[in-house]
């Protein structure tokens with residue numbers, strides 16, 4: 001009988017997978033997965049969308065399964081499930097492995113451990129945390145909207161979802177959505193002529209939690225729709241909490257009227273954690289995982305990993321898994337070895353190189369699950385066209401090849417088409433973290449092969 005929860009098992013597995021796969025790969029495909037449930041012979045992994053599920057199933061299945069078998073000491077099959085609870089109710093496992101129906105918070109896709117209780121407070125986030133607690137306990141009565149901004153991995157989503165958990169516990173109707181999901185839902189609602197449903201869904205909530213609103217910037221119609229949703233909720237005293245990677249003034253893509261509304265309530269930031277907070281976070285995480293790690297090792301990690309909290313947590317997982325693989329005691333030296341290993345791998349991954357065109361084309365095609373001939377041929381469907389443009393970008397970046405050369409390599413395309421494709425991807429990259437990751441991924445495959 002499995003006594004550990006699916007969540008804990010999967011976190012251990014992620015620690016090991018971080019060592020086995022490259023960093024860009026881990027970030028793109030594994031970082032946002034969670035352990036959903038664990039039965040006798042099946043382990044269900046929650047993934048953010050079907051694309052990730054598909055990718056993992058095709059490309060990383062055996063390594064995932066092997067890692068799980070190693071941890072659980074029994075034969076187990078891995079399967080993937082999209083954990084957007086709105087469409088399909090998510091399942092939660094008990095310590096005995098059976099599946100129980102989703103609770104309100106999992107139906108909302110709130111991460112079970114993103115609560116105030118597990119949020120470590122330090123100088124970098126004290127104000128943001130206090131303000132979040134205030135609005136969670138008195139929605140609509142204090143700061144409205146509450147606008148939280150800060151860099152990646154600093155705890156914005158954690159705080160936002162903590163507000164969600166508290167709101168639900170107080171019997172409020174809560175809606176958590178990312179800027180990207182809001183955009184997708186809006187587009188689908190327009191296409192399927194379901195705007196009335198969309199409106200009533202968003203305008204009937206007591207607390208609207210909008211994560212990563214920067215995604216909506218520049219998408220005029222979505223922004224307009226959000227503007228009206230905002231007004232309606234605000235006018236009727238409902239709480240709105242927004243997170244963003246920048247301050248309202250720093251996102252010029254938003255209309256002035258929306259930016260000014262963001263400043264109606266309270267704007268607070270989350271900064272990078274100082275050394276004390278980093279230590280406290282590592283200590284809390286080690287305790288939560290039941291890992292017995294000596295203070296010198298924790299200090300070593302806290303001193304050397306300063307980027308953000310997500311990286312900090314990832315580094316701890318990595319160090320623990322590294323020591324386990326080598327079957328050795330955890331010491332600062334082992335931590336140093338575990339972290340250097342990764343750092344040098346990552347460096348190699350981003351090193352600009354002049355690549356052989358056929359290899360670039362092959363790597364790009366593979367990453368889109370197409371063949372090189374698809375890219376050099378005449379197929380014009382969206383996916384193939386995008387893959388071809390990505391290949392152009394990779395060949396052109398760093399001026400490795402001329403437009404004419406690239407055109408030739410890609411089956412005789414003329415230089416102006418090539419130039420157009422290059423600029424198109426360059427533009428896309430600014431607004432699509434997904435595409436950015438994909439490119440890094442391909443780049444890394446190429447670096448490893450060279």
Ligand code: ADP
Nearest residue numbers: 118119120151152153154155156157158309310
């Ligand atoms: P963001 O949304 O700002 O990119 P997240 O909220 O996703 O960052 O946080 C990244 C990771 O760091 C999460 O696993 C989160 O639980 C953890 N984390 C962030 N801030 C804290 C904190 N103050 N205390 C404990 N864990 C934290």
Ligand code: MG
Nearest residue numbers: 156157211212
């Ligand atoms: Mg976030």
